[in-house]
Amino acid sequence: MGSALLTDQYELTMLQAALADGAAHRRAVFEVFARRLPGGRRYGVVSGIGRFLDALEDFRFEESDLGYLRAAGIVDEPTLAFLADYRFSGHVYGYREGEAYFPGSPIMVVEGTFAEAVLLETIVLSILNHDCAIASAASRMAHAAGDRPLIEMGSRRTHEIAAVAAARSAYLCGFSSTSNLRAGRMYGVPTAGTAAHAFILLHDSEEDAFRAQLQSLGMDTTLLVDTYDVAKAVRTAVELAGRDLGAVRIDSGDLGAAALDVRRALDAYGAEDTRIIVTGDLDEFSIAGLAAAPVDGYGVGTALVTGSGCPTANLVYKLVAREDASGRLQPVAKRSVGKPSKGGRKWAYRETSGGTATAEIVTGAPMESVGRPLLAELVTKGRVVGREPLEAARERHRATLAELPPAAHSLSPGDPAVPTVFS
Amino acid sequence: MGSALLTDQYELTMLQAALADGAAHRRAVFEVFARRLPGGRRYGVVSGIGRFLDALEDFRFEESDLGYLRAAGIVDEPTLAFLADYRFSGHVYGYREGEAYFPGSPIMVVEGTFAEAVLLETIVLSILNHDCAIASAASRMAHAAGDRPLIEMGSRRTHEIAAVAAARSAYLCGFSSTSNLRAGRMYGVPTAGTAAHAFILLHDSEEDAFRAQLQSLGMDTTLLVDTYDVAKAVRTAVELAGRDLGAVRIDSGDLGAAALDVRRALDAYGAEDTRIIVTGDLDEFSIAGLAAAPVDGYGVGTALVTGSGCPTANLVYKLVAREDASGRLQPVAKRSVGKPSKGGRKWAYRETSGGTATAEIVTGAPMESVGRPLLAELVTKGRVVGREPLEAARERHRATLAELPPAAHSLSPGDPAVPTVFS
Numbered sequence: 001m002g003s004a005l006l007t008d009q010y011e012l013t014m015l016q017a018a019l020a021d022g023a024a025h026r027r028a029v030f031e032v033f034a035r036r037l038p039g040g041r042r043y044g045v046v047s048g049i050g051r052f053l054d055a056l057e058d059f060r061f062e063e064s065d066l067g068y069l070r071a072a073g074i075v076d077e078p079t080l081a082f083l084a085d086y087r088f089s090g091h092v093y094g095y096r097e098g099e100a101y102f103p104g105s106p107i108m109v110v111e112g113t114f115a116e117a118v119l120l121e122t123i124v125l126s127i128l129n130h131d132c133a134i135a136s137a138a139s140r141m142a143h144a145a146g147d148r149p150l151i152e153m154g155s156r157r158t159h160e161i162a163a164v165a166a167a168r169s170a171y172l173c174g175f176s177s178t179s180n181l182r183a184g185r186m187y188g189v190p191t192a193g194t195a196a197h198a199f200i201l202l203h204d205s206e207e208d209a210f211r212a213q214l215q216s217l218g219m220d221t222t223l224l225v226d227t228y229d230v231a232k233a234v235r236t237a238v239e240l241a242g243r244d245l246g247a248v249r250i251d252s253g254d255l256g257a258a259a260l261d262v263r264r265a266l267d268a269y270g271a272e273d274t275r276i277i278v279t280g281d282l283d284e285f286s287i288a289g290l291a292a293a294p295v296d297g298y299g300v301g302t303a304l305v306t307g308s309g310c311p312t313a314n315l316v317y318k319l320v321a322r323e324d325a326s327g328r329l330q331p332v333a334k335r336s337v338g339k340p341s342k343g344g345r346k347w348a349y350r351e352t353s354g355g356t357a358t359a360e361i362v363t364g365a366p367m368e369s370v371g372r373p374l375l376a377e378l379v380t381k382g383r384v385v386g387r388e389p390l391e392a393a394r395e396r397h398r399a400t401l402a403e404l405p406p407a408a409h410s411l412s413p414g415d416p417a418v419p420t421v422f423s
Numbered sequence: 424m425g426s427a428l429l430t431d432q433y434e435l436t437m438l439q440a441a442l443a444d445g446a447a448h449r450r451a452v453f454e455v456f457a458r459r460l461p462g463g464r465r466y467g468v469v470s471g472i473g474r475f476l477d478a479l480e481d482f483r484f485e486e487s488d489l490g491y492l493r494a495a496g497i498v499d500e501p502t503l504a505f506l507a508d509y510r511f512s513g514h515v516y517g518y519r520e521g522e523a524y525f526p527g528s529p530i531m532v533v534e535g536t537f538a539e540a541v542l543l544e545t546i547v548l549s550i551l552n553h554d555c556a557i558a559s560a561a562s563r564m565a566h567a568a569g570d571r572p573l574i575e576m577g578s579r580r581t582h583e584i585a586a587v588a589a590a591r592s593a594y595l596c597g598f599s600s601t602s603n604l605r606a607g608r609m610y611g612v613p614t615a616g617t618a619a620h621a622f623i624l625l626h627d628s629e630e631d632a633f634r635a636q637l638q639s640l641g642m643d644t645t646l647l648v649d650t651y652d653v654a655k656a657v658r659t660a661v662e663l664a665g666r667d668l669g670a671v672r673i674d675s676g677d678l679g680a681a682a683l684d685v686r687r688a689l690d691a692y693g694a695e696d697t698r699i700i701v702t703g704d705l706d707e708f709s710i711a712g713l714a715a716a717p718v719d720g721y722g723v724g725t726a727l728v729t730g731s732g733c734p735t736a737n738l739v740y741k742l743v744a745r746e747d748a749s750g751r752l753q754p755v756a757k758r759s760v761g762k763p764s765k766g767g768r769k770w771a772y773r774e775t776s777g778g779t780a781t782a783e784i785v786t787g788a789p790m791e792s793v794g795r796p797l798l799a800e801l802v803t804k805g806r807v808v809g810r811e812p813l814e815a816a817r818e819r820h821r822a823t824l825a826e827l828p829p830a831a832h833s834l835s836p837g838d839p840a841v842p843t844v845f846s
Contacts, residue, residue, distance in 0.1 A: 001605070003583070005604040005605040005607075005608055006578070006583045006584070006586065006587070006603075006604075006605055007578075007603075007604050007605075008576065008578055008579070008602040008603065008604070008616060009602050009603075009604055009607075009614045009615060009616035010602065010616030010617055010618055010619060011616075011619075012604070012616075013616055013618070013639075013640055013644075014618055014619060014621070014622040014636075016639050016640065017618075017622070017635045017636045017638070017639035017640055018622065018625060018635065020635065020638065020639040021631075021634075021635040021638070021639070023625050023626055023631075023635065026625060028625065030621070055583070065608070068604075068607070068608040069604070072607060072614065074604070074614065076639075114621075114625050118619075118621060118622075121579065121619070121621075122578050122579050122583075123583060125579035125580070126578055126579055126580075126581065126582060126583035126586055127582075127583055129579060129580050129581070130581060130582040130583075130585070153431065155429070155430075155431055155545050155549055156431070156544065156545050156548035156549055156552060156740075157548070157549075157552050157735040157737070158549065158552070158553055158585070158734075158735065159549060159550075159553040159581075159582060159584065159585035159588055160426070160429045160478070160545075160546060160549035160550055160553075161429070161582065161584040161585065162553070162581070162582035162584065162585040163429065163549055164429070165582055179431040179432050179433065180429075180430075180431065180432075181428040181429075181430050181431070181432055181435070181491075181492070181497070182424070182428040182429055182430075184428075184432075184491070184495060185428055185488070185491040191432045191495065191497065192432060193431060193432035193433030193434075193435075193436055194433055195433055195436070195437055195440075196433060196434075196437060196541075196544070197741070197742070197757045197759070198437070198453070198537075198541060198544075198741065198742035199437040199440070199441065199541075200757070201742045201745065201755040201756070201757060202441060202446050202449060202451065202537050202742060202745050202755075203446055204747060204748060208444075208446075211444075212440045212441065212443065212444040212446065213437075213440045215440070215443065215444070216439050216440035216443040216444070216499075217436055217439065217440055221436075226757075226759045226760070227757045227758070227759065228757070228758050229758075251759065251762075252759035252760045252761055252762050253759070253760035253761065302735055302737070305735075306734040306735055307734075311581075311729040311730075311734045312580040312581065312725055312728075312729055314580070314725070317579075318620070318621065319620070319621035319624045319625060322624065322625050324627065325627060332624040332625075333624070334620045334623070334624060334649075334650045334651070335650070335651050335652075336620070336649045336650065336674065336675035336676070337649070337675045337676035338675055338676065339674075339675050
């Protein structure tokens with residue numbers, strides 16, 4: 001199935017009414033932005049642009065989709081005829097993946113007729129709200145982990161397909177690998193894994209289980225040591241594997257204290273190079289809290305795939321300009337209580353001073369020498385031109401983080417790391 | 424693509440090690456359960472069983488999947504050969520969709536060889552953790568709304584495919600419709616929609632927009648009245664549509680106060696039958712808070728698709744019994760700190776007294792006359808036998824809710840509505 005029915009019904013009924021009175025053909029500009037960053041975060045991270053470009057190319061109303069819409073009586077025949085021929089022919093500009101964003105950043109700008117642009121609202125927002133939420137959490141975790149690798153292992157705690165996108169966003173933001181095999185296959189994310197308690201319990205003894213795992217998967221494997229008694233398991237592990245044992249995993253208890261005990265035991269057995277991986281409901285706060293513990297890597301699940309308390313980025317897709325009766329593009333904005341919008345097509349620049357970001361400059365016209373331009377051409381006359389490798393986005397995220405002021409990395413709720421200046 | 428790579432790598436590497444030492448062929452029983460209900464909820468709601476049965480039938484390692492696993496060096500050739508022939512041939516028992524569950528309820532029991540059952544961990548948990556989380560929130564919202572209809576409109580705030588499953592779970596738990604068209608097409612969920620601010624702003628005046636919508640979509644449509652000035656918009660709406668106007672939608676401000684003002688205005692204009700729909704970051708608490716307001720329906724988005732603060736159900740998939748060397752099935756359980764499990768295959772019954780649920784009885788053997796049996800046969804020797812229409816699950820949920828004690832409907836955090844008794 002294509003992506004065209006991943007859409008809210010009102011987009012199609014609005015299209016019908018606008019086709020009927022001719023307004024559908026007015027040129028229009030929609031903008032994606034966040035009114036605020038959830039949870040007092042200091043910055044958001046753009047993710048999902050690549051997935052959106054894939055979905056846009058796939059956004060076609062198939063014969064069977066049209067049959068459903070007709071049978072359900074959702075729109076009239078002229079609208080069905082429009083949908084049958086639908087191909088987005090406009091322009092899309094956007095922040096690149098891995099880039100930071102702030103309240104009011106025009107993360108994406110969609111230009112086309114109202115008819116062609118209004119239909120993209122749901123697919124744009126679904127992808128960006130999910131992926132940006134995960135990326136924004138992942139970036140904080142990766143910063144808290146410092147040089148220690150993070151394995152994404154949250155697939156089981158979120159929708160099975162959302163899990164694949166979550167793994168992609170985590171890697172983009174500095175995670176080293178994922179447990180999700182489809183993310184490995186689809187996006188080239190490195191994959192990793194350890195072993196579950198079920199594998200230990202399957203065997204008649206922990207020793208049998210360790211031996212089987214070492215024989216089949218080699219000495220560099222990671223043995224799970226907390227099924228029965230951690231101290232005893234560590235001793236058994238080293239007796240079987242010797243000093244070449246790759247790693248052990250601890251999944252329960254006070255992880256900091258347990259890691260210290262295990263490190264001492266491993267060192268006492270001469271297994272100084274055996275790594276300690278900890279898992280178990282970790283988030284950016286507990287990762288930061290383990291900074292002084294002898295931990296060599298973290299596995300993160302639930303908190304990553306649920307955005308660590310902020311499962312959606314709250315981005316909106318708003319009409320900011322449209323053609324009037326005389327053919328001129330006019331800025332528009334609603335005046336609803338508590339939901340301010342700023343009308344007009346916008347441009348955005350990251351202002352820096354001495355290599356550190358100082359402001360997000362949002363303007364009503366293109367400007368020169370105000371900083372790094374943030375909107376890139378993604379789609380030109382309906383053709384995708386802005387695709388890039390995931391590794392490029394990962395590299396950009398690293399560079400973007402290095403540019404943010406130190407306050408950006410505070411885990412406490414507070415103001416955005418740089419102000420957004422509308423000029 | 425099939426569902427087989429929606430899997431954590433460690434299931435495949437555990438399989439490899441267990442195939443090598445022969446333990447993979449031991450009979451095994453895995454159980455899905457929750458250690459606790461998130462957020463102090465009083466009950467959880469089972470959802471996703473139907474989706475799991477679809478995913479199970481689709482769980483095949485295609486040639487291209489095997490090619491990826493081989494190229495990435497994830498498992499060895501004997502394991503690839505096993506995966507190429509993989510078809511689940513065991514039994515699955517489960518709670519039916521719409522049923523309530525409590526801590527320790529054995530929501531799903533999977534019986535087969537270790538090899539065939541261990542591979543299902545991620546797909547089982549991804550589907551149930553997501554769908555049960557959404558259903559558990561939706562059920563509270565539907566109860567808070569009473570007889571007033573709820574429209575699910577959260578697609579834009581969650582992953583685009585998760586949105587379809589969310590709409591399904593919401594309908595199962597009493598929502599009347601969804602904005603998501605693919606959920607309409609795939610699952611037969613009734614669809615609905617109103618109009619966006621973009622449609623108003625597209626036109627040269629609010630009056631032009633209302634006129635276009637009424638002419639194209641008929642008098643029963645829902646006009647959005649908060650783009651500029653609510654009072655003025657309501658007057659314009661009635662002037663254009665007369666007393667036959669279907670509904671108006673308010674999306675901002677103090678919804679209770681605004682609904683009261685709008686109701687008075689509509690009544691004064693003689694539009695006593697025009698309904699008032701409110702939207703805007705509603706959850707079960709704000710819905711309950713609007714019970715006394717003149718509201719005729721709610722649109723719920725973000726809070727529904729994010730599980731209203733609890734985006735995952737925290738269900739786990741644990742080995743509870745497996746064959747020993749002598750061929751006998753033995754209960755097993757880990758002893759990890761703070762993560763208790765109870766070994767052994769289980770059966771479950773809902774005990775009632777005078778039509779009201781009094782306990783969740785979990786036993787180690789089938790029993791008679793202890794209450795309504797909760798585990799139904801879903802898969803027999805690999806063949807799906809437990810499919811049912813979504814309407815049946817929706818009806819079951821209604822009946823299940825009616826059976827729960829009144830304390831189940833408290834929105835405050837607290838203990839489960841009935842105790843789980845292991846006997």
